[in-house]
Amino acid sequence: MVKVKPRPAVNGVASADRVLTVLTAFRIGDSALGLAELAERTQLNKSTIMRLMVSLETHGLINRMADGRYQLASEVMRLNAVYQDALDLERHIMPLLHQLTEGIGETASFYVRHGAYRLCQYRVNSQHSLRLHLQPGDMRPMDNAAGAQALRTPFDKGATLETAFYSCGATDPHAASMALPVYDAQHEVIGALVVSGPASRLTEEYARSVQGQLHDAAQTLMRSLGCKG
Known part of the structure; x- marks a missing residue:
């Protein structure tokens, strides 16, 4: 200690x-x-x-x-x-992803904007055998998936979000996800915290019941990055 x-x-x-x-x-x-x-x-x-x-x-x-x-x-x-360099983003993010995966039971990821795509930078897979098989470095389109919506959300709108973004079938017809944007000290979007899983498990009803954990993780991460409302 x-x-x-x-x-x-x-x-x-x-x-x-x-x-x-x-x-x-x-x-x-x-x-x-x-x-x-x-x-x-x-x-x-x-x-x-x-x-x-x-x-x-x-x-x-x-x-x-x-x-x-x-x-x-x-x-x-x-x-x-x-x-x-001193911030060491991975050191802040990975414990939160492990916490989300353990608490919610689904895969937790951190995505960043990469041109016309969103890139999975960090990821902790769920323990389920049925899950989305993506790895850090994989890219997905900036479509209507929850993570893409979060990455497009400016601070003035994202800071007051009470409900996490949720999508089902946006990129993969069998996948669902919920996400929140993450802002740095300059109120710039630096990424999105995303929880994803099969649509059969991560239903909208279940996502709403556990979104408080995602909100807490996003707030913790932003505080560590110096973001103030």
Whole structure:
């Protein structure tokens, strides 16, 4: 058991807070931001932002463009790579898939979008002899199957889902599945948790009776990825 150390009883540094306020003002879809927009988002004055940008440029986190606007620089990408490596997605997902398979009795998988297809990245097969024989690396079409629907669901709709997606016969006439989208800290869809099995066992009625387990697993995974509602 890992002993949790208490947080040190110290306050943050105001200058560091301001730097991070500017850096985190950038949002998905921003190619570059001008001083006026940064000032509006951060509530800092322009002269302060300009001084902070000098430090951010020095450390490779920001580039100043020829027109005076600012954009995130390559150091941000390097830090993201470090974060992703430290995150070790498999370490978070596999225990949840085992938990779902044991609790629901059917195969649990994690799918990601791969162009016009959905790719099975991780999978824990059920103990039943009658099951869908797919393996990690196998691809399925982005059709009307529950997993495909989940992968197409943006955060503003997926965050309020009370009922998991359910499909029967969408890809395979004898197969059924239920799924929920999984979002990262930037509220981007990174994958879908899917429970699948023969339509004779994974009926819609049974799926609805156990979907709480799928919701709990999805929420646990998203919290570990830093996703906040």
